Amino acid sequence: MFIIGELINGMYVNIGAAIKEHNKKEIQKCALEQIASGADALDINCGPASKQPLEDMPWLVETVQEVTDKILCLDSSKPKVIAAGLAAAKNKTLINSTTADAEKMDLLIPLAKQYKSKLIGITISAKGIPQNKDQRLELAATIVASCAEKEFPIEDLYLDPIVLPVNVAQAQMKDILESIHEFKIISDPSPKTTLGLSNVSQGTSVRSLINRTFLTMAVANGLDSAILDPLDKELMDALITAELILNKNIYCDSYLDAYRKK
Amino acid sequence: METPLVLEKWPGIISTVTIGAKKEEGGTCLNPVKIGGQNTLPLLFKEGNTPNKPVVALEVWDIPPQDWTEELMSVYGKALNDPFAWAEKCVNEYKAQALCLRLQGTHPDFGNKSPAEAAKFVSAFLSKIKVPLVIIGSGDDAQDNRVIPACSEAAKGERCLIGSATQDNYKTFVASVLADGHSIIAESPIDINIAKQLNILISDMGLSLERIVINPTIGALGYGLEYAYSIMERARLAALSGDKTLASPFICFVGQEAWRAKEAKADGEQGIIWETITATSLIQSGADLLVMRHPSAAQKVTQYIDNLFNK
Numbered sequence: 001m002f003i004i005g006e007l008i009n010g011m012y013v014n015i016g017a018a019i020k021e022h023n024k025k026e027i028q029k030c031a032l033e034q035i036a037s038g039a040d041a042l043d044i045n046c047g048p049a050s051k052q053p054l055e056d057m058p059w060l061v062e063t064v065q066e067v068t069d070k071i072l073c074l075d076s077s078k079p080k081v082i083a084a085g086l087a088a089a090k091n092k093t094l095i096n097s098t099t100a101d102a103e104k105m106d107l108l109i110p111l112a113k114q115y116k117s118k119l120i121g122i123t124i125s126a127k128g129i130p131q132n133k134d135q136r137l138e139l140a141a142t143i144v145a146s147c148a149e150k151e152f153p154i155e156d157l158y159l160d161p162i163v164l165p166v167n168v169a170q171a172q173m174k175d176i177l178e179s180i181h182e183f184k185i186i187s188d189p190s191p192k193t194t195l196g197l198s199n200v201s202q203g204t205s206v207r208s209l210i211n212r213t214f215l216t217m218a219v220a221n222g223l224d225s226a227i228l229d230p231l232d233k234e235l236m237d238a239l240i241t242a243e244l245i246l247n248k249n250i251y252c253d254s255y256l257d258a259y260r261k262k
Numbered sequence: 263m264e265t266p267l268v269l270e271k272w273p274g275i276i277s278t279v280t281i282g283a284k285k286e287e288g289g290t291c292l293n294p295v296k297i298g299g300q301n302t303l304p305l306l307f308k309e310g311n312t313p314n315k316p317v318v319a320l321e322v323w324d325i326p327p328q329d330w331t332e333e334l335m336s337v338y339g340k341a342l343n344d345p346f347a348w349a350e351k352c353v354n355e356y357k358a359q360a361l362c363l364r365l366q367g368t369h370p371d372f373g374n375k376s377p378a379e380a381a382k383f384v385s386a387f388l389s390k391i392k393v394p395l396v397i398i399g400s401g402d403d404a405q406d407n408r409v410i411p412a413c414s415e416a417a418k419g420e421r422c423l424i425g426s427a428t429q430d431n432y433k434t435f436v437a438s439v440l441a442d443g444h445s446i447i448a449e450s451p452i453d454i455n456i457a458k459q460l461n462i463l464i465s466d467m468g469l470s471l472e473r474i475v476i477n478p479t480i481g482a483l484g485y486g487l488e489y490a491y492s493i494m495e496r497a498r499l500a501a502l503s504g505d506k507t508l509a510s511p512f513i514c515f516v517g518q519e520a521w522r523a524k525e526a527k528a529d530g531e532q533g534i535i536w537e538t539i540t541a542t543s544l545i546q547s548g549a550d551l552l553v554m555r556h557p558s559a560a561q562k563v564t565q566y567i568d569n570l571f572n573k
Contacts, residue, residue, distance in 0.1 A: 250500045250508065252458035258507050261462070 001239060002041065002225035004073050004094070005034030006198065008060065010047015019046060019056050027060060028067045037230040038260060041071035041094060044085065053081045058088035065091045071118075073227070079107040086115040093117040096227075097160065100125045100139040105146045113152055120194055121147075122160040123179070129162060133175040136161050137182055144186050158194040158225055159183045165202040166210060173200075173214075180221040194225035212238040219243060269309045272502035275301040276509050276550075277472040278314070279445050281360060281423045282394030288419035288443075292392040295360055297475070297550040298511035303498060304548045305570060315571045316545050318560045319360035319396055319553050320352040321517055324375070324383055325367035331521055333530030334555055345383075349391045356557040357564075362396040363387060368409045369400035377412035384416045396423040396513070396553065398447070407434040414438035423447060423513070423551075426477055429460050436467045447513055449477040452486070454493050454500075454508075461507045475551065476510045482519040482526075482540045490514075491547040498548045512548055516541045517555030538562045545570075 007030050010016045018026035046056040074085035075096040097120035098108040112119040121143035123136045130136045140159050147157050161179040184190045200214045201207035212235045219242040240259045278299035283289025295317045302310030326342045341348040352358040367373040368380050399406030425447025427435040439446045450457035457476055465471050480490040501509035520540045526533035537559035541552050554560045
């Protein structure tokens, strides 16, 4: 499982303040903690409060890559902010994200190619959020087709089915999980799959339990990657155990420690 | 049109373990051997690097063996009564690259030699015999826990391979090996889960995974060989896929198992074949160090290794 740590995000109070005050230490601490807990990549998002994302994004990129060479997941809905992050990045990158809208894909896919970046495609469009599995698949196919047409390597594409809060869209959960499996058979080579996990528990009272239950089910459906909070130890334990049950690692009594030693 | 080879690229690599230390490294060994270091499955030379050939070590005991078959007794003859003569015969006559010294005489039922006696013997052995050395106890846990620390200390700096640590008895072994600069044999009962767990337990004590050699425990031809084979293959696949806790070379006690088979006991020539086939099969599943008994079988296996590797 390719784990993207979600905590460097300006919407969190400590990170928002650190961005504002240019407090490198706070950001770097957050980066290293996530890596120590198993993050393979770090999401970087200036947050909605950032007034100058074009400057904040490169500053965050530079700050984080001072302490790690892990992949940076540049998270913004504005292609210009992503471009500014890519230009500053020495580490490998993952663009988070393009939608299935032509005007976004026409900007971001060439940008991903130019910087040899991986790319997350979320199955959403200007028409709104998909309401069922078929709409998700249609949007996914649109993204895959656009990548193929622009000769972007499909194995570097991560499709995100868009996770909705369980208390908002309970009827859609099964469709979301099944989409993960079906995205994989859109093309050969297969695209990869990812999702922003925490959204599933947004507004609920038992967030951690819902997160880890959903993640376990998503892993069983073939999920390749997730954007999550790696500091949630129970979540990580559930993930490691789910992968164990799928025979991805060999069991031993200390399999949790063994996984973390990797 | 030529069909292209399908080549896997693995992210993992088996650790390299050196046995024996030269004079400049603080030991007295003339030709240390290296095992492991490959980043591909056995014998797939086009797929990755296999820097070290499997090594054959002949077994030498500190006392004359009681339960060896007629064939084994007669091939070594009187030398069995003198471990030094036995070892010299292995090195000079049979060109053994390495030896495995079994301290059977320390077993409560077979002489009950004291730790001090055993340590003195190991010192004398090292001063006479200059090939890389595997040292193993008698298999009696309580006695091994007293004998192995003494012998490990006596061999300090020689970078021996010392065994055998098991899941229920590893702490004393690890502490000694750690203090005296050796590597350790981690033995599991044909069980990949325990092999992995034991490697973790050992590395948790501070001995790096690069100083562990796995004894997966094997069965001879007709006695579970294929079971051992599949366990070794599965461990190797996991290691090459990136599981560092299983990325250790394998030591296989081929002679011990092969000569227990009734087919080997029945007829000497058949015994040699039994030991040879057991060894060559295990080489194909990833064995890195083969501890053998009959010099003719060892010679055939060495020849087999040379034929495979010197293409």
